Amino acid sequence: MVSAGLEILGLGLCVIGSLLVMVVCGLPMWKVTAFIEANIVVAQTIWDGLWMSCVVQSTGQMQCKVHDSVLALGHDLQAARALTVIACVFGVLGLMVVIAGAQCTNCINDENVKARVVNAGGVIYIISGLFVLVPLCWMANNIISDFYNPQVPASKKREIGAALYIGWAATALLLIGGALLCCSCPSNGNSGYSAKYAPTKRATPNGTVDYDKRNYV
Numbered sequence: 292m293v294s295a296g297l298e299i300l301g302l303g304l305c306v307i308g309s310l311l312v313m314v315v316c317g318l319p320m321w322k323v324t325a326f327i328e329a330n331i332v333v334a335q336t337i338w339d340g341l342w343m344s345c346v347v348q349s350t351g352q353m354q355c356k357v358h359d360s361v362l363a364l365g366h367d368l369q370a371a372r373a374l375t376v377i378a379c380v381f382g383v384l385g386l387m388v389v390i391a392g393a394q395c396t397n398c399i400n401d402e403n404v405k406a407r408v409v410n411a412g413g414v415i416y417i418i419s420g421l422f423v424l425v426p427l428c429w430m431a432n433n434i435i436s437d438f439y440n441p442q443v444p445a446s447k448k449r450e451i452g453a454a455l456y457i458g459w460a461a462t463a464l465l466l467i468g469g470a471l472l473c474c475s476c477p478s479n480g481n482s483g484y485s486a487k488y489a490p491t492k493r494a495t496p497n498g499t500v501d502y503d504k505r506n507y508v
Contacts, residue, residue: 294476295394298409301471302389305416308464309382311457312423316375319345319355320452321430325438325445339449341372367433371426378422382465385415389472406475413472420465427458 319340338345345355358364361372391398392408399405434451437443 294406297471298389298393298475301413301468301475302386302393304464304468305382305385305389305413305472306468308416308420308461308468309379309386311461311464312375312378312382312419315423315454315458315461316341316379318452318454318457319343320454321371322434322449323452325448325450338452340454341368341375365433367426367429371430374422374426378419381415381419381422385412385419385469388412388415409475410473413469413475416465416469416472420462420469423458423465424462427455427462431455 317340319338319342321341322339324335324337335349336347338347343355343357345353347353358368361369364372389409389412390396392405392412394402394405399408431451434449438448438450
């Protein structure tokens with residue numbers, strides 16, 4: 292029961308983390324406009340994401356433009372695109388593997404094999420979390436470096452967007468859920484001792500069989 296509970300808890304955390312990764316992949320709020328020095332333009336806010344850039348007006352109107360060329364993007368954006376997409380694919384793959392080896396399913400009959408399959412699913416989710424963590428930290432480092440770089444104009448400086456914080460939360464869920472799945476072990480239903488003792492027979496002088504009473508004490 293404890294192992295099944297860990298599987299359910301770990302799978303739930305990993306599924307939520309994978310869904311958040313998919314949301315982060317599509318959100319344009321990886322970088323947001325920094326209002327510093329003379330850059331006090333509150334009429335509009337600029338969002339930069341992996342796939343598009345958006346301009347949000349103070350009236351609530353929003354205009355987005357998809358990045359025209361992949362080669363024109365920075366190395367951090369190109370790597371972030373690839374790694375987040377791979378992380379999403381690994382999330383779906385990990386879900387299929389864990390469901391196949393879960394104790395509540397009958398896809399696999401051998402309990403030891405089922406536990407190993409669940410462990411493999413946990414490893415896949417951990418790898419997915421690491422794939423998300425790399426572009427998030429890389430992007431955050433570039434944003435902070437440009438923010439404190441005096442050679443970068445104030446109008447070009449950006450701040451960390453909400454997508455990065457959501458991504459870090461998704462990474463934590465994936466790593467914790469994957470670790471719980473790796474702790475799964477086969478059920479102990481058939482591992483108990485089932486030794487059977489045959490009663491000792493003893494022949495009596497009159498030809499009858501007498502059982503040793505010490506075996507029933």
